[in-house]
Amino acid sequence: MTILIKNGHVLDPGTGLDDICDVLIDGDRITEVEKNIETESDRVIDADGCWVMPGFIDLHVHFRDPGLEYKETLATGGRAAVRGGVTTVCAMPNTKPVIDNGVKVREVMERAKRESLTNVIQLGAVTRGQKGEELADINGMAENGCRAISEDGKSVMNASLYRKGMQAAKKEGVAVFAHCEDITMVEGGVMNADEKARELGLPGITNAVEDVIVARDILLAKETGVQLHLCHCSTADSAKMLALAKKEGLPVTGEVCPHHFILSTDDICEDDGNFKMNPPLRSRADVEALREALKNDVVDVIATDHAPHAEAEKNRSMKLAAFGIVGLETSAALTYTELVEKGVLTPMQMAEKMSYNPARILGLSDKGSVSAGKIADVVIFDPRKEYVIDKNTFLSKGKNTPFHGRKVKGEVRCTIVGGRIVYEGGKTID
Structure with missing residues (x-):
């Protein structure tokens, strides 16, 4: 499967890239990180306004x-x-x-x-x-x-x-x-x-x-x-x-x-x-x-x-x-x-x-970076989203937190593990 992440602000500590770029994923690897990638893909994700970071x-x-x-x-x-x-x-x-x-x-x-x-x-x-x-x-x-x-x-x-x-x-x-x-x-x-x-x-x-x-x-x-x-x-x-x-x-x-x-x-x-x-x-x-x-x-x-x-x-x-x-x-x-x-x-x-x-x-040399050749473990994070932490929505069995009811900013919009979308739009994808 190919995934094209468009218009996201890529933050990659591995290369120092800190800019608006597109990210192309093919199978379990990142194959390209460039501006304005134009190619056919199975899935396009518009990450405008979001950060694209290594998982x-x-x-x-x-x-x-x-x-x-x-x-x-x-x-x-x-x-x-x-x-x-x-x-x-x-x-x-x-x-x-x-x-x-x-x-x-x-x-x-x-x-x-x-x-x-x-x-x-x-x-x-x-x-x-x-x-x-x-x-x-x-x-x-x-x-x-x-x-x-x-x-x-x-x-x-x-x-x-x-x-x-x-x-x-x-x-x-x-x-x-x-x-x-x-x-x-x-x-x-x-x-x-x-x-x-x-x-x-x-x-x-x-x-x-x-x-x-x-x-x-x-x-x-x-x-x-x-x-x-x-x-x-x-x-x-x-x-x-x-x-x-x-x-x-x-x-x-x-x-x-x-x-x-x-x-x-x-x-x-x-x-x-x-x-x-x-x-x-x-x-x-x-x-x-x-x-x-x-x-x-x-x-x-x-x-x-x-x-x-x-x-x-x-x-x-x-x-x-x-x-x-x-x-x-x-x-x-x-x-x-x-x-x-x-x-x-x-x-x-x-x-x-x-x-x-x-x-x-x-010692995971193929992780921790959004760059070509690395494993496609990627998170798309929306820093604009404001909400209140609600332990009752947790997917963990544990609800034990002192942060219940605390107002925060910043939400994970999409999580990709090994080139597979496993979380998006508030739902896990098994």
Whole structure:
């Protein structure tokens, strides 16, 4: 099938193209990006007034499949992804059973090709069963398409074992995605340790819980030479340490989620489980530091940490609610509204942090760019569209978001995965 996208404003970090151009897709590849392409095609899409960007790549999602399908599945997560313009996701391994060997990686990725509208890269655990006692089958997972290992949901607290995991990852050519949390310091906390926690009578989680592991992991990456990616950075000091690592030329990157670059504990008005996430919402000073780090390209990636839960698991006190927030269907609009519209990021930086940089981190040389020869993963984004986020319209099984009712600007109009239109006009196309 051939698709001709006309009159769109192409934003391509791969080539630096920032201009009104047409894009021709033939089969699963982009074949031409030029002005005024005149050719016969099976489908013509008029993208006048819209941005044409490489499909977003979310390095951090939880599809809960296998074992927790009541929260999300490969199918429902895939539909949520393409609605948000996300054409590739990295699925975290803390499923049931934990993804800790090559067979499990292969099974999920083969099913995803049949069941999911988005591309799914299954990540593997660092340790068997995520128990922190012995290394997982890192070699077997790498051989079956796993591009990174992660103990997401926790840190490997045994530094010696974690170093061995990093050494194995370095040998296999895969990255380490780090959830930085010293579990011994959490002490039952459910939100940021500040005046708001005291006001609500809730136990707090200090910034140091994250920061001490960020420091440790950067030092271990320096020793082992492994590519380290810091997940969901939430503190000002995390951003400072990431900047220092980059200054030293270390192979370290970092991500921030929309909830951490928008919300602070100032936004929590009551004991509401939808505001409970890990790491927690921090202070306004932390939010501003993260926004500055994004602006200055210290932080490389915007990811969601999409973590769906059943309604009964979230609509309760923070003391009892599960940690997590959904984000696949809101991240593009929130990024545009809060960062691009407000001059924190340029439109090109948005494309870099949501597509190009994630592709480079994963070693996906044929993605992250709208240029001839690349895989035709493309999103058409309308920056003019204004609306109110309504969780009841989400395609994800999870509705757990503190952004319900928030007015935003910017909507995904069309998502193309591998040359196939999978989302258009508010509907997925299976």
